[in-house]
Amino acid sequence: MLPLSAMKLEHPVPHAFAVTSLLLLPIVIQFSRRIGSLSTSKKRADSDSDSEPERREVERPPWTLPLLHNTLSFILAGDNIHEWIAWNCERFEGKPFTVKGPQYHENMKELLGDGVFAVDGVKWAHQRDVTRGLFRMNELRECMVEAVTRHTMALHDVLKQICARNRSVDLYKLLSCFSTEAFAEISFGLKMDCLRANKELPFQAAFDRAQRLTALRFIRPRWFWKMQQRLGLGAEDQLQLDIKEIDATVLSIVQRVLAQRAVTPEDGTDKTTNMLSLFLDTIAKDPTMDEELYDPVHLRDVVVNFLVAGRDTTAQALSWFFYSISQNPRVEAKLRRGI
Known part of the structure; x- marks a missing residue:
């Protein structure tokens, strides 16, 4: 876990604030999960009304897992990651398989804004x-x-x-x-x-x-x-x-x-x-x-x-x-x- 001292570079932070942050951590996590579930539901509802070009259909490579997605595939591919990507590109005939x-x-967002490396669709x-x-x-x-x-x-x-x-x-x-x-x-x-x-x-x-x-x-x-x-x-x-x-x-x-x-x-x-x-x-x-x-x-x-x-x-x-x-x-x- 990150030390609380990592929260500051040059600004002094009182010890009381650090202790309070630790005590509030479970509440913050629970609140974040609840907000995340609500925002996910809203995004799904909004996506239903989006135009078809905005909603790109994405292929799913083998071994795509919940939450972890393709992380394990990346790790197992190791030095052959280029071949793994090329194989999936050929398998899906050039269709996008990741977003x-x-x-x-x-x-x-702050650095790249809505540039090509930060957006989809x-x-x-x-x-x-x-x-x-x-x-x-x-x-x-x-x-x-x-x-x-x-x-x-x-x-x-x-x-x-x-x-x-x-x-x-x-x-x-x-x-x-x-x-x-x-x-x-x-x-x-x-x-x-x-x-x-x-x-x-x-x-x-x-x-x-x-x-x-x-x-x-x-x-x-x-x-x-x-x-x-x-x-x-x-x-x-x-x-x-x-x-x-x-x-x-x-x-x-x-x-x-x-x-x-x-x-x-x-x-x-x-x-x-x-x-x-x-x-x-x-x-x-x-x-x-x-x-x-x-x-x-x-x-x-x-x-x-x-x-x-x-x-x-x-x-x-x-x-x-x-x-x-x-x-x-x-x-x-x-x-x-x-x-």
Whole structure:
């Protein structure tokens, strides 16, 4: 069980409050269960009146259990988890066999909003289709190549300086900084230049910390982090501060882009290319698109989800690559000969 001291990071909490929390714990759990059962009944009633596209039929893989769902299947699959997912995709002919669900969306809401990684149904399908179309555009590919090449050169210069000084380096942190810079520029045109300056910007620190603190919601009991959130304590208090920093940066850029588009003539004079501008171009050309897609909060969710998708996978893959190379001198020697 988590220590009560984990409820705070910097704020002092009286011992009396901690003791009272323990005494009230059984009541809180019982109350949460009762509220949960009522909300489940309401959701079922509401779902009956939903439109058919909103209610995606989900297949159930073998060994899907109550409460645990496919957790045991994931554990048993182990290193073959990719094959397990591919087998189920083939078995169900591409139909969805898992959904994120309301609990996942609630946990991720502050960070990812209603982005593609946090929603199901029509919202997910729509964003998936638009994003898939963006990746077919030459403009986005050219933007990605130009940005990644430039930031790779900056990373090369940093590593060269480290080698010249014969110093050790936290490679994952450095690669995370590299991927954050590259994909922040690709997503919404934010140029941080923290690699060359050798400093971490508030946005980058807030983004890294917000992801870690959001992950804690999946580990800690719901009532625990909800109580922290309500009282402004511990991890939840810090998470809200980080979300404010992220929103202040992203929303200011989104609003500036929208303002520029409002006064820029449609004659191709605006040559700014990033995912946000291309997304706006796409929905502007389609008369069937909802006007709500121009909402700054919705656009914030779109670019933040793309940033999460690009920066984390890139940093983790590169870090694992270099670790694997360090464990295999023979492969390293072959690569050096090839270079």
